[in-house]
Structure formats: structure tokens, C-alpha cells
Amino acid sequence: MEILFYIAAAVTVLATLRVITHVHAVHALLYLVVALIALALIFYLLGAQFAAALEIIIYGGAIMVLFIFVVMLLGPLAVEQERTWLKPGAWVGPGILALVLLGEVGYLIAIGDHLPITVSETRQKGVSIALYGPYIIGVELASMLLLPGLIGAYHLGRRVSKESR
Amino acid sequence: MINLLWLIPVLPLTGFLVLALFGGRFTRQQVAWIGCGSVGMAAFTTALVGGGFFQSFPDRKFYHQTLWNWIDTSGITVGISWYLDALSLLMVAVITGIGFLIHLYSAEYMSGDDGYSRFFAYMNLFVAAMLTLVLAENLLLLYLGWEGVGLCSYLLIGFWYREPEYGTAAQKAFIVTRIGDTAFAIGLFILFTQLKSLSIQQVQSLATEAWPVGSNLAAIVTVLFLIGAVGKSAQLPLQVWLPDAMAGPTPVSALIHAATMVTAGVYLIARTHHLFALAPLVQEVIAVIGLTTLLLAACSALVQHDIKRVLAYSTMSQIGYMFLALGVGAWSAALFHFLTHSCFKALLFLAAGSVIHSLHHEQDIFRMGGLRRHLPWTFWTFLIGAAAMSGVPLITSGFYSKDWILWSVWSSPLSHRWIWFGALLGTLLTGLYSFRLIFRVFFGEVRTQPTGEPGLAMRIPLVVLAFFALTIGFLELPHALGNVTLFSHYLSHALPTMELLPGMDEWSEAREQLTVTVSALLGIGLAAFLFLPGSNFAARWTDQSTDRPSVTLLQGGWGFDRLYDRVFVRPWFLLTRNPGEIIDRGYQWLAVGAESCHGWMSHTQTGHVRWYAATIVVGTLMLLGLFAM
Amino acid sequence: MLSTPSLVLAIMLFGLGVVGLLSRRNILYMLLSLEIMLNAASLAFIAAGARWGQVDGEIMFLFILTLAAAEVSVALGIVLQLSYRFRTLDADAFSEMRG
Numbered sequence: 001m002e003i004l005f006y007i008a009a010a011v012t013v014l015a016t017l018r019v020i021t022h023v024h025a026v027h028a029l030l031y032l033v034v035a036l037i038a039l040a041l042i043f044y045l046l047g048a049q050f051a052a053a054l055e056i057i058i059y060g061g062a063i064m065v066l067f068i069f070v071v072m073l074l075g076p077l078a079v080e081q082e083r084t085w086l087k088p089g090a091w092v093g094p095g096i097l098a099l100v101l102l103g104e105v106g107y108l109i110a111i112g113d114h115l116p117i118t119v120s121e122t123r124q125k126g127v128s129i130a131l132y133g134p135y136i137i138g139v140e141l142a143s144m145l146l147l148p149g150l151i152g153a154y155h156l157g158r159r160v161s162k163e164s165r
Numbered sequence: 166m167i168n169l170l171w172l173i174p175v176l177p178l179t180g181f182l183v184l185a186l187f188g189g190r191f192t193r194q195q196v197a198w199i200g201c202g203s204v205g206m207a208a209f210t211t212a213l214v215g216g217g218f219f220q221s222f223p224d225r226k227f228y229h230q231t232l233w234n235w236i237d238t239s240g241i242t243v244g245i246s247w248y249l250d251a252l253s254l255l256m257v258a259v260i261t262g263i264g265f266l267i268h269l270y271s272a273e274y275m276s277g278d279d280g281y282s283r284f285f286a287y288m289n290l291f292v293a294a295m296l297t298l299v300l301a302e303n304l305l306l307l308y309l310g311w312e313g314v315g316l317c318s319y320l321l322i323g324f325w326y327r328e329p330e331y332g333t334a335a336q337k338a339f340i341v342t343r344i345g346d347t348a349f350a351i352g353l354f355i356l357f358t359q360l361k362s363l364s365i366q367q368v369q370s371l372a373t374e375a376w377p378v379g380s381n382l383a384a385i386v387t388v389l390f391l392i393g394a395v396g397k398s399a400q401l402p403l404q405v406w407l408p409d410a411m412a413g414p415t416p417v418s419a420l421i422h423a424a425t426m427v428t429a430g431v432y433l434i435a436r437t438h439h440l441f442a443l444a445p446l447v448q449e450v451i452a453v454i455g456l457t458t459l460l461l462a463a464c465s466a467l468v469q470h471d472i473k474r475v476l477a478y479s480t481m482s483q484i485g486y487m488f489l490a491l492g493v494g495a496w497s498a499a500l501f502h503f504l505t506h507s508c509f510k511a512l513l514f515l516a517a518g519s520v521i522h523s524l525h526h527e528q529d530i531f532r533m534g535g536l537r538r539h540l541p542w543t544f545w546t547f548l549i550g551a552a553a554m555s556g557v558p559l560i561t562s563g564f565y566s567k568d569w570i571l572w573s574v575w576s577s578p579l580s581h582r583w584i585w586f587g588a589l590l591g592t593l594l595t596g597l598y599s600f601r602l603i604f605r606v607f608f609g610e611v612r613t614q615p616t617g618e619p620g621l622a623m624r625i626p627l628v629v630l631a632f633f634a635l636t637i638g639f640l641e642l643p644h645a646l647g648n649v650t651l652f653s654h655y656l657s658h659a660l661p662t663m664e665l666l667p668g669m670d671e672w673s674e675a676r677e678q679l680t681v682t683v684s685a686l687l688g689i690g691l692a693a694f695l696f697l698p699g700s701n702f703a704a705r706w707t708d709q710s711t712d713r714p715s716v717t718l719l720q721g722g723w724g725f726d727r728l729y730d731r732v733f734v735r736p737w738f739l740l741t742r743n744p745g746e747i748i749d750r751g752y753q754w755l756a757v758g759a760e761s762c763h764g765w766m767s768h769t770q771t772g773h774v775r776w777y778a779a780t781i782v783v784g785t786l787m788l789l790g791l792f793a794m
Numbered sequence: 795m796l797s798t799p800s801l802v803l804a805i806m807l808f809g810l811g812v813v814g815l816l817s818r819r820n821i822l823y824m825l826l827s828l829e830i831m832l833n834a835a836s837l838a839f840i841a842a843g844a845r846w847g848q849v850d851g852e853i854m855f856l857f858i859l860t861l862a863a864a865e866v867s868v869a870l871g872i873v874l875q876l877s878y879r880f881r882t883l884d885a886d887a888f889s890e891m892r893g
Binding site for chain 1: 796799800803806807810811813814817818820822823825826827829830833836837840841843844847849850851852853855856857859860861862863864865866867868870871872873874875877883
């Protein structure tokens with residue numbers, strides 16, 4: 001149980017180190033995705049299953065995809081690096097780290113019912129109830145934050161033509 | 166039907182919003198329809214609500230409707246809630262009914278004006294604010310309406326804002342009433358900190374339990390409320406704004422500065438009468454203020470040249486009567502005079518407006534005369550209004566209401582004899598100045614040629630108001646004349662009835678009333694003697710006689726304006742002008758210092774994001790280190 | 795229990811994020827470092843929530859997630875604009891707001 005945690009923690013730290021030291025944006029992003037997945041595993045081990053799922057879906061999925069899009073959109077700045085991105089060496093490192101995590105997940109699935117952690121449904125229910133109960137103002141604030149985010153992104157994302165500058 | 170109550174203030178508010186937002190897109194006719202229609206519908210709704218209210222009236226004394234919570238924090242919950250009882254229903258009926266008639270009148274009166282939709286927008290906003298004031302369940306909402314009517318008064322006095330003096334008059338009205346409003350607000354604060362509530366009914370029952378009669382707190386709170394009421398109702402010593410407020414269009418003077426807003430002070434005192442009952446000394450002050458105002462204003466009204474200023478001073482004087490009645494504990498009598506006064510004073514203003522309209526905005530009564538034959542409708546309605554104001558016996562409403570007040574002053578245990586004699590002198594003066602107007606404006610030779618009678622939209626309100634000015638008094642007749650007590654019975658469910666002194670019976674009432682009647686008739690007779698063209702003295706009271714210092718003093722409203730100018734305004738300007746430079750220099754040092762400090766600080770703004778991030782990190786680490794120590 | 799090592803891990807991740815933020819000049823990497831720091835913060839919240847068996851930690855995680863989504867969408871829009879205008883992603887080049 002604890003060993004699973006330490007392995008995942010090691011994967012996280014290693015991947016994060018590679019993120020901040022790598023020179024290619026896409027490679028760094030790949031490592032960041034691995035770090036996020038490892039973190040999700042840690043969340044799971046801590047008993048926060050819902051958070052773990054969201055970490056993968058929203059962070060690892062949505063937010064990282066946004067980053068990838070932007071890296072692609074940057075076009076001329078990124079195009080000369082295009083060739084190096086396609087080399088197999090680029091994804092070997094993240095692949096190995098991801099395999100380690102896969103092994104952990106496989107082990108967790110294998111031991112099945114004998115999970116040493118408490119998977120409690122009532123706790124997840126408690127999260128939802130608290131979210132729309134005492135934290136409702138936070139939810140409202142979050143929605144107020146997201147709307148300007150949406151509008152801001154729409155406004156900033158337009159390509160400004162040379163004449164209008 | 167009674168649950169439609171919320172519609173009454175909302176309808177004029179909607180009218181205001183529509184006119185304020187889209188006023189430019191409508192034609193004049195549409196604007197008039199919206200402006201009058203919203204208030205007319207409010208009046209109609211009032212009739213429905215009143216019907217619902219009377220269905221179960223004596224059993225259910227009030228109706229309470231909460232729309233939503235306005236402020237809801239720990240320790241204070243203030244709702245947008247309406248409270249309808251006998252008192253507020255009376256006020257609402259007067260505001261919407263007379264308000265509608267005046268809107269109808271303005272539709273024609275203002276038809277040549279550029280700011281037609283702006284005018285109706287302001288008027289509708291005023292009606293909405295006034296309704297909020299009288300329907301409010303708690304004092305904070307009442308204060309909202311209170312400030313709202315003050316704002317509308319300011320906007321409408323300065324309606325013709327291109328004339329600088331009108332703007333000054335508007336500012337004067339605003340600032341002088343603001344003094345009262347501030348005192349009122351402080352009273353609210355004290356009340357809230359002491360009783361932890363703002364609901365009017367709750368506050369009064371709490372106060373009655375917590376404070377003994379004559380306690381200091383009750384006196385302080387009621388004095389502060391009284392200052393607010395005095396400011397709004399143009400009583401001494403905050404009366405100086407009302408004559409200047411006549412700068413506004415005449416319908417505005419009729420609606421705001423005669424019928425409704427200036428009586429807000431009377432309403433406030435009547436509404437919080439339980440508090441005032443705890444402070445007998447303050448009540449006596451109210452009576453004295455009322456008496457002084459009514460006498461001083463009546464004297465000033467005698468010598469004014471401007472027809473509207475005469476009416477303004479007469480309004481102050483009549484409200485003085487209401488204050489007098491409040492002061493002696495005759496709540497119902499005060500409200501009855503409010504009702505009749507709203508009718509006849511609105512009528513007088515509208516008729517005066519009709520005169521002014523037909524004379525191309527001539528307001529000087531010394532340039533008027535002989536209009537009796539040219540403007541018969543205006544003449545007869547004006548005559549009815551003046552008769553009601555001076556209390557012509559038996560046929561006019563003003564007679565019954567003023568009579569009731571004087572009888573209350575005579576018979577109340579809170580009153581004194583000399584107050585009654587002062588009020589009696591007031592009735593004489595009222596007759597004198599009312600009929601001075603009549604004789605100057607409608608009799609004698611024609612000095613300015615009128616254009617002719619106004620149209621139907623102006624004539625209908627005049628006739629309707631004249632009808633009410635004559636008949637509304639029959640709601641309450643004294644013992645000697647039939648003893649009808651419809652009005653006092655109706656209001657006794659909201660306001661306490663007055664105790665009588667021992668030994669006051671029907672005979673003493675009749676004798677007292679006879680005196681009052683004689684005094685009023687004497688005033689009218691004196692007016693005929695002095696001012697009727699062709700009489701011996703009429704020739705002497707012309708333009709030339711105004712040079713005398715005593716007359717000048719009266720014309721300026723007993724010199725209060727000059728006094729306030731000397732005591733408050735000029736020292737203030739002096740204070741701000743001369744040593745101003747020294748103070749300015751201090752502030753300049755502050756500015757220079759700030760600029761140099763800012764110069765150093767701006768060096769840290771390198772424009773590099775990473776530098777900012779680094780400073781944040783370092784700062785956080787230092788803070789953490791501080792906490793760790 | 796895992797709470798102490800979790801917090802240590804959170805501190806390490808946060809430190810790595812700060813180092814990345816301060817050392818990289820490419821604005822895209824600075825954003826990645828910010829994401830790492832946000833993750834470290836959410837890890838700390840979740841660990842604390844698990845330690846006390848309370849739901850507040852996970853709720854804070856949800857809020858951080860929302861914040862990150864909004865932040866990333868706006869920040870990436872800014873990155874695009876900067877790259878269009880300055881033809882570079884060097885953070886030190888954007889110093890027009892120097893005091």
C-alpha cells in the first residue's frame with residue numbers, strides 16, 4: 001500500500017523534473033500528463049476517487065489538450081521543432097513512467113476487494129451535499145469566474161489583423 | 166383584491182422606467198398616455214385594494230405584504246414589505262387620486278415644453294417614491310421613499326435647468342431638506358442600536374415597553390425625527406426652501422409642494438405617534454413650531470407679489486395647522502386637514518397655473534386683474550379653493566377640518582389657551598391673504614390680456630378638485646352640525662383618539678366654533694375692505710407701498726434667508742476661501758511626497774513577469790519565516 | 795498514514811514549480827510551472843481532507859480545478875496574442891509596462 005504511494009510519488013517528481021528541464025514544449029507536455037496521472041493515482045490512494053477521476057479528465061484531458069492546441073497554433077515558432085517531436089526517443093521516457101503507473105493500477109485491480117483504502121460512497125455524497133450546501137457561494141463565484149474566462153479567451157484568442165493595430 | 170397592493174407603487178415606477186429609457190421614441194401623445202396612464206392605473210388599483218381592505222375592515226386592521234428581503238444579515242432583516250392600514254390607505258388614496266388629476270392637468274399644461282417625457286418620467290418617479298414612503302412597513306424603506314421624493318423634488322424644481330436661478334433654488338431645496346434628512350437618519354441609527362429593529366410597528370411596541378414616558382432616549386429620537394419632518398414639511402426653522410421651490414412648473418408645485426411631499430413630515434409624525442407619545446415635551450415643541458410657522462408664513466403670504474409664492478407661504482401656514490394638531494395629540498384632525506388641504510391647495514395651484522398659462526407666464530399679481538369674466542372656470546374653481554382655505558363656514562371642507570383642529574387645540578389637555586388664540590389669529594390672516602389673491606387677480610381692471618380658458622384636460626381636474634374641496638369635509642361634522650364621525654371613526658383604528666379636557670361639552674364646542682367662524686369671515690371681510698378695487702384702502706396697497714422696511718421684511722420671509730446667509734453660508738465660504746491656500750499647501754506637500762515615494766517604488770516595476778514572481782516568492786518566504794519564529 | 799509523505803510531496807512539487815517559474819524564460823513553460831504549483835496545492839488540500847476525513851479538501855480541489863481552467867484559457871489566449879505581436883515567447887521581452 002505505502003509502496004504504491006512512494007512509487008507514484010517518485011514518478012510524479014521525476015516527470016515534473018523533466019517538465020521544467022525539457023526544451024521541447026510537446027515533450028514537456030507529455031511529461032506533465034504523466035505527472036498528472038501519477039498525482040491522480042495518489043489522490044485515489046488518499047481516498048479521493050472523484051478527485052482522481054477529475055484530475056485525469058479535466059487536467060490531463062481538457063487543460064493539457066488546450067496547451068497542445070496552443071503549441072500547434074504558435075505555428076512558425078514551433079514548426080522547425082516539428083521534426084524532432086516525431087522522433088521515437090521523445091515518448092520513450094514518458095512511456096516508461098506511464099508503464100510503471102499502469103503496473104500499479106493493474107496491481108490495485110488484481111487485489112480487488114482487498115483494497116487497503118476505504119472507498120466510501122457516503123464521502124462522495126458528502127462532497128456533493130457540502131458543495132451545494134455551505135459552499136454554494138463558492139460555486140456561484142466559480143461560475144462568475146468561468147464566464148469572464150470564456151469571454152476573455154474568446155476576445156484574446158482572435159488573431160489581430162495588421163491594419164487594426 | 167387586496168393582494169394587488171404591490172402593484173400600486175410598481176405601476177408608476179414602470180411608467181418612469183419606460184419613459185426614462187425610451188422616452189425619446191414616443192410621440193407627445195404617447196408620453197402623456199404612459200405618464201397619466203400609469204398613475205391612473207395606480208389610482209384604479211388603489212380603489213380595488215381599498216375595496217378589499219374595507220371588506221374585512223374593522224376585524225382586520227392592517228394588511229402586510231412582503232415582496233422579498235432587501236437586506237438580510239445577522240442582526241438585521243429589512244424587507245421590501247408594504248403595510249396598509251387606515252392611515253396609509255388614506256395617504257395612498259390622496260397621492261394616487263390627486264396625483265392622477267395633476268398628471269392629467271400637466272398633459273396639457275406642459276404640452277409646449279421641450280422636456281415633455283422627462284417631466285412625466287420625473288413625476289412618475291415621484292409618485293412611486295411617495296407611495297413607497299407611505300406604504301413602507303419599516304423605517305429604512307420609508308427612508309428610501311423619503312430620499313426618493315427629495316430627489317424628485319430637486320429634479321423638478323430645477324426642471325428648467327437652463328435658468329441658473331432655478332438651479333440654485335433646486336439646490337437650496339435639496340440642501341435645506343438634507344439637513345432634516347440627516348437628522349432623521351441619525352434618529353434611525355439610534356433607534357436601531359437601541360431596539361435592534363426597524364419595523365415601524367415593532368419599534369413602537371418595543372419602545373413603549375422599554376422607555377418610560379418622558380425618557381431621554383425617546384426625546385432624542387423624536388427630536389431627530391421632528392427635525393426630519395420639519396425639513397420636509399417646510400416648517401420653522403427649515404422653511405426657507407419652499408418659496409424658492411416655486412421655480413418648478415406649476416403642476417409640480419401642486420403635486421409635490423402642496424398636496425403630497427410636504428405633508429410627508431405630518432405622515433411621519435402620525436406614523437410614529439407611539440414614539441411621540443413617549444415624549445410629551447417634544448409634542449409641545451411640535452405645537453409651538455406649528456403655531457409659529459403658521460403665523461409667520463401667513464404674514465409673509467400677505468405681502469407677496471408672486472401668485473405662486475403666496476400659495477407657497479399659505480402651504481407652509483396650512484401645514485403649520487397640521488403640526489399644531491399633531492402637537493396637541495389630535496392625530497385624526499391633522500390627517501383630516503391634510504386630506505382637505507390636499508384637495509383645495511392642489512386646486513388653488515392648478516387654478517393659479519391656469520391663470521399663469523393664459524397670461525403667458527406672468528406671475529406678478531399686480532399685473533393681473535379683472536380675469537373674472539375672461540376665465541370663468543378658473544375664477545370659480547379658484548374661488549372655491551380660496552374659500553375652502555379660509556374656511557368659509559358650512560359649505561367648504563376647509564371649514565370643517567380647520568374647525569376640528571381649533572376645537573382640538575381648545576379642548577386638548579396638551580394645549581394652552583394662548584396657542585388657541587394664535588391659531589385663531591391665523592384663521593383671520595388666512596382669510597385675508599386668500600381673498601387678497603382673489604380680489605387682486607380676478608377683480609378690477611384688466612392689466613394683462615389673457616388668451617382664454619384652458620382646454621378640457623386642464624378643466625376636468627379643476628372641476629373634480631373643486632367638487633372635493635367643497636364636499637370632502639362632510640366626512641366629519643361637529644356635534645352642532647349633525648355629528649358625522651365617519652373619518653375619525655375610520656382613523657381611530659390606526660391612530661389614538663384625543664382625550665378631552667374635563668368640562669368640554671357640545672355647547673362649549675359650538676361657542677368655540679362660532680368664534681372661529683366669525684374670525685375667518687372677519688378676515689375675508691377685511692380683505693374685501695382693503696383689497697377690493699374701488700374700496701378706500703385698495704388704492705393705498707399698491708406697488709409703492711412695498712418700499713417700507715416692514716413690508717420688505719415680510720416679503721423676504723422674515724429675513725430668514727438673510728440670517729442663514731450671514732450665519733452659515735458666508736462664514737463657510739470665508740472659511741473655504743482664505744485659509745484655503747494654507748490647507749491646499751499641506752495637501753500639495755502630501756502630493757509631492759507621494760509622487761517622490763511613488764518614483765522610488767516605480768523602479769521596482771521592471772515589467773518582467775519573472776521578477777514579479779520572484780518578489781512574490783521571496784515575500785511569501787519572508788512571511789512564512791516571520792510566522793515560524 | 796500517508797498524510798505526512800503527501801504533504802512532503804506537495805512541498806516538493808510546489809518547489810519544483812517555483813523553480814520552473816523563475817528559471818524558464820519561455821512563457822509557455824512558466825504556465826506549465828503554474829499548473830504544477832496548482833496541482834501541488836490541490837494535493838495538499840486533498841491530503842489534509844483525507845487526514846481529517848472531511849470533504850472540504852475535495853471541494854477546494856474542485857475550486858482549484860475551476861480556477862485552473864479559467865486561468866489556462868485566458869492565459870493561453872494571452873500567449874497567442876503575445877506571439878502574434880512580438881514574434882517571440884520570451885517573457886523578458888514583454889517589458890513594456892516598466893515603471
